[in-house]
Amino acid sequence: MSVLKHPKIDKLEQSVSSEIKQQFSQEELFSIAPFDEAETERTGAGSYSYWRSTLRAFRRNKIAMFLLIMLVVIVLFTFIQPHLPGQFDPNAASFEVTATGQSKPLKNSPPDSVHWMGTNAIGQDLWARLWAGTRNSLFIGVMVALIEALVGIVMGVLWGYVRKLDFLFTEIYNVLDNIPTTIVLILISFIMRPAMSTLIFAMSVTGWIGMARFVRNQVLIIRDRDYNVASRCLGTSTWRIIVKNLLPYLVSVIMLRMALSIPGAIGSEVFITYIGLGLPADIPSLGKLITEGRKLLASPSKRYQLIYPTVILSIVTVSFYMIGNAFSDAADPKNHL
């Protein structure tokens, strides 16, 4: 439910909106640019580059930089891990030979030099499953965030530019804003066959509307300018305006939204797996590892099966979240004084 959207997103969108508005009005010939000391300082310091200021401010945040590097390392490692020597297939069970000479699955074996994180209840290697699961969960998160952003932008531009569609979109907005996201998630996950694509679809089907609404509001600013013949004659071309004055700000809002959607999607996967509607059996995910580990919570010697995935999941989600927060502060044009 997007009624209460994240304050960081709201704040960045507001500052960005007012910045865009200001930039657009500044180029109007007859507007009197408001004089303030910050503005003179800004011009005095040479040309102001939004992205340079944003990156500079972000780099100054040591914690966020650290988390970013760690996140990059984790993501890279999820890809490198299968190619390291001595790795197991995350779905294959390991077997042991018993005293009687029979071969049986190596169940819940504690961590040792072969299975670095031990095995689970059916003998699968937890180390391999952990990284495969992280890779899959991250993939879901990133895809959901990308789809939300992409669909949001396309729909937002349509919503803003095509006047006839305004009514339709407003209605869609009202409905989507009123349907509890969780219920949509549950229904779709159940109606469609369990698959990665099902989950991604179910998670992104409502999330784009917030982005679309923001894009639409910005598009309206350009559209009104476009209809304003005077400014079209005097000012720069619309494309230049979009590329120079709109895009950089849009990108920062998108990035913040993505940074916050990814941990959300990863969390939703855990939830949907818990209620039994998650991914098919042969695709490991963090949600699956946690749901499996939960059953062992009560026996202290096997609790590590829950702890390891929880730690990785928390590192990933907290990193995304904190990087997003730090980025939103860095990208806020109001903080660029």
Place this chain on the structure above:
Amino acid sequence: MSKPILSVRNLHVKFTLRGRELHALRGIDLDVLDGESLAIVGESGSGKSVLNKNFIGLLDQNGFIPEGSIRYYGMGDKMRNYSDCAGEDENGPYVDLASFKRKDEWLRIRGSEICMIPQDPMTSLNPLKTIGWQISEALRLHHGMTGRMAKEETLRILQDVRIDNPERRFKQYPHELSGGMRQRVVIAIAIACQPRILICDEPTTALDVTIQAQVLTLLRELKEKYSLTIIFITHDLGVVANIADRVAVMYAGDIVELGLVNEIFYEPKHPYTWALLSSLPQLGNRGEDLYAIRGTPPNLFKAVQGDAFAARNPQALVIDKLEQPPYFEVSPTHKARTWLLDPRAPKVEPPAVIAKLKELGGAHHGE
């Protein structure tokens, strides 16, 4: 000449912005006399607002006072036991506002001693509280008045600021009032505090012309009735002529000329004052371009050398660019910071419009 109620000496204010220092006030000397109305004029960014924010402790977070003093004499001995910043000099017991460290020290000054009418009446009132509540809050804070007593006093003040139907207004919210009305409510709040000094920050810029005159008249009345000392911050010379006793002209964080209102209008000495007066639209000739000061004020991130205005002054002397001029006394009430007043300086005539201004003013006075 009455005694000073506020005495500013060598006041410097700096701001840190992105690791750099902006020298906003560069050694201000100013006496505010008890019971006068003093206008502080200058362009935006000249530091007139910054100066006044110091009087009420509202300097922005990144601003600080590296040196200087602001001695306030209005409280007598009352601050002695309360603040380390109290003392006594030839003008009597004072408290130095520039050296306040604690927030609660300001609570004794704000409102009850020095009060301010902020620039924009449209946004200065709390949108969720009634007019009555907001005025009586001042009474509660400073005079311990509550209930019926506070209400009666509030109604009386509402009448004082010429708001009709006070009983009804008392219960209304700010959004139900026009801009002029809100300005009166803001003034009423200031009056309710019963300050000695009232600072009016561009009191009329946000209002339309017909209401401007009414508000100025009102301020004049209130000044008499409550024996206020008023400081006007303005760039509107019309307001200055209308209401001020004395005028301080500020440029680039410094007072360049200070004198009685007639002295500033008819005998200006500083080239910046000339330029400022020349840009009065009333003095323009039909068909000619209005006079505008060329260039921009100096960058206060860098140290200013010599006369800050020299760069924009076509008739600047060589020394103007090298050394800061001292104050030259024109009359006991009139001083200016320009090398033109040095006996060694060549005779530079003020622009013709200044003479015209004197003519117009003289005719006006002759009536």
Place this chain on the structure above:
Amino acid sequence: MASYLVKRFLRSFITLIIILSIVFILVRQMPIDGYFQNFEKLNEAQIQNGLHEMGLDRPVFVQLFDFFKNLVLHGDLGTSRIYRAGVPVAEILAPKIPISVRLGTLSLLVSLLLGLPMGLVMAKYKGKFLDHLGTAIIVLIEAVPAAVYYLFLQFYGTTALGIGMTMFSEADLHNPVYWILPVLSMSLGNMTYYAMWLRRYMVDESMKDYVTLARIKGASETRIMFLHVFKNAFVPMVQYIPTSFLNTVIGSIYVESLYSIPGMGGLLVDVVKRQDNNMVQAIVLLFATVGIIGLLLGDLLMVFMDPRISLTKKGGDR
């Protein structure tokens, strides 16, 4: 005022119908094998027969029309197909609603009681230790999925309280100790939201001119925070409080099933898995109604709290 109310009410009503229709149509898209116990062994005729018995062979829109007809004319939500076969849905839900409502209300109260002071303190000490501490707590609760920290809260919480992991008996349901953890779990998410929003609005508000005037007046910072800034920051949030009730009810889907609380949330998971269409519809209807009443209530509360908004036009949309 009356006309505004009527219009506002109509809008909500239409939105509700649209949502219900969408859910109804979605539910009909479920795979048919879920409707039969032993799908693999059935032949085509038996399947068709079964679908006909359940009324599922008719066009979706006919089914939809029937659903609304029965709902409006008889207040009939149909009967449960499998959860408790043949029992009217309303009868099954009736004893469960109060439990979920109690859980939701308590959580909402707790989240307000914890979240508002937290936001207030964070705003007052902006940039100081308490602000950073609050931010750290918020980051943990916001970023770590609820599905994960609920588990740990349950495991360590029940151990600390010396109670069983779940509510097993009717008696546990009446024991307040058993309510502590579910209520706490469900309130944490909203708590961080209230704290974040209140902090944000308070920081925004304290930049405003009227705060400067209050300062000029000689009001102390504490007085300004409580008497001036807080109310102005709280009013825009008021609109969302009734809506966030829905959020807590949604939270109950997970919490109720985790603690085996016999409420509606846990039930939803159950009936979705068993494809008990009428049950699913009924529960979604309830949730959607709660959401829409929440929005309506929020708008009305806003009008009540903010003198600037008159009933003739809708308040600021955010």
